[in-house]
Structure formats: structure tokens, C-alpha cells
Amino acid sequence: MSTSRPQEANPPVNGSLPRQRRTYSIGELARMFEVTPRTIRFYEQEGLLAPERRGQTRVYHEKDRVRLKLTLRGKRLGFSLAEIREVIEMYDAMPDGNARQLRRLLEILAEKRANMERQLEDIRLMQRELDDVESRAREVLDRLARHDT
């Protein structure tokens, strides 16, 4: 987690396009989310994306952009690509999903939720530690300043 920032990339700032007709090249998408094309191709290979093909080249639609966004968000939360794919697949298979599949999906969701609860707790704890370290550091700095004057 090497301190990234933007990475969010919302719908192209235009508020009123022929909604849904926008497409993207791999390079565009890569710039939007600050990843390399290589990464995007890799995600496809791993079953996370399935762009259209026009001849040889990939054409991405809104659906793909959303998937990529969710994927990257999942990654930031520490999910593996395999886990993310699992959810995406089940989500896509939902309309005609049988009961067993759906129950399994609910299980997975509960798991993810629990996971995030833990993360929230971890973050709270970690923030406390940081508060602590920071105040100690400031203290020392202050002492140094006073002494140097």
C-alpha cells in the first residue's frame, strides 16, 4: 500500500451524455484509475473484466469501468483478486441463480462484512496509537526547540 491518492475516477464529468454510450480504450481507463494497461489486461485474464472486442482491440463500457472501480476498491481493502472475482461472478449470475448459490453469496457477503468490522476496529486502534506517537513526538520536538533557543 504505497500511498496512492486519486484512484477514484467518477463518471466523466459530463452530466448529460446519451447515458450508457460512452466507451473507453484500455489506455484511457488506465489513466483514469492510475494503473497500467498491463494491470487491466491482467485483471481480464483473472476473470475480473470481460471487455468487448472490436477485431483485436478491447473496448470498455460503463459496466467495465464500474467493475474496475470496485476491484481497485476491494484491493485497497485487502481483498485478493480471487475473492473479488468470486463476488463479481456471483453477482452476475444472480438473476437466474439457484437458491444454493444465493445462500452461498449471502454467506460470502457476511464474511466480508465481518472482515470490514474488524478493519474498522483496527483503524480505530491504530489511530489511537498514531495519536499517541504523534503527541510524544511533538513533545520531544518542543523540548528541543526550547532548549535550542
Next chain:
Amino acid sequence: MSTSRPQEANPPVNGSLPRQRRTYSIGELARMFEVTPRTIRFYEQEGLLAPERRGQTRVYHEKDRVRLKLTLRGKRLGFSLAEIREVIEMYDAMPDGNARQLRRLLEILAEKRANMERQLEDIRLMQRELDDVESRAREVLDRLARHDT
């Protein structure tokens, strides 16, 4: 992030020990935190732990236990071992740290904080998605149930 649970391991349930005199073997620590001894040795090799040595064997004190706890928490939050070590080292060097070091530490802390803010936002967003997927899944399940009856 393969769905772990316990991993927290608080001070040995005893509330009133000769505070600070407790030590641990590598195996004990491993069981407490549900990691393997290999992992603990690896963390030492990476400079995250520095247990005492009695002859050949490692002896861990409270300090080491806390470090391990923080390390694992950091990991769950997606920090690399290198990042974690950086903070630990600076923290240890604090008392006699020079101003430059301290300022650098504050920088790093700010970075980590920002990171966690993003994670919090990601979690909120992700929870919404999950809510969404879940309600849709339940809907489908309900329809199936009614139809099957």
C-alpha cells in the same frame, strides 16, 4: 485476507502479575496470534522483532508481544512489513531523535492517517454495495420461495 478471526490476544488474562516479568517462547506467541513460528522468525529477520537470546533460543517479552500485535494489525490494514518497520524504528529512536527525524516521523504518521481515511471511505462505500447486493439476493430468494410453494 483469508478471513481470520481471533488474532488479537490480549495480556494473559491474569490481571495482577508481577507486571512485566512474563516471557514467552516462540511457540506460545505463535499460538496466541495464530501464526507459525516461521512467520515470527521472518519478522525478526525483517527487523520487526528483536527478542532476547538465552543461548540459542529466543525469549520474548511484553515489548515483543506488543510489537507483534501492532505488526499484525498493520498487516490487516494493508501496510507492508517495510512500512511497519519504518514506524517501529522511528518510534524506538524517538527519545534521542533529532528534529529532522521527528519531523520525518510526523510526515509518515500523517501519510498513514490519510491512508486510513481513504480506507474508511472505501469501507463505507463497500458496505453500501454489499447492502445492495444483499437485498437484491434476498429478493430473488424470496421470489424463488414463493414460486416453489
Next chain:
DNA sequence: GACGACGTTGACGTTAACGTAAAGTGGTTG
């Protein structure tokens, strides 16, 4: 005194998630 549990140090293997380099295709632009 053999056995089992636990500890030790190498050293090599493994997996995930890409990076990188090579070699080719397809369009457009000066």
C-alpha cells in the same frame, strides 16, 4: 537411553500481482 516435543539454522519452493521486453498489427499524420 530412546522418544517425543520444541527449538535452531539454512536453503530452496511457492503464490499473487504485476513489470518488462520483444515482436507484431492498425490507423493517421506530416
Next chain:
DNA sequence: CAACCACTTTACGTTAACGTCAACGTCGTC
């Protein structure tokens, strides 16, 4: 048309974070 993009596939390389295995030492105990 040549040069230059942006895109493609194939394939090998890399890094982090351990796992696994061998070969050995040290207890306690049966």
C-alpha cells in the same frame, strides 16, 4: 510512405511474505 502512436500477444522476470524440508541440539520422561 515513413514515422509514430496506441494497441496486441507471448513469455520470462521480480518482489513480498511466507511454506516446507533437512539436519541438528536440548529437554523431560517413561
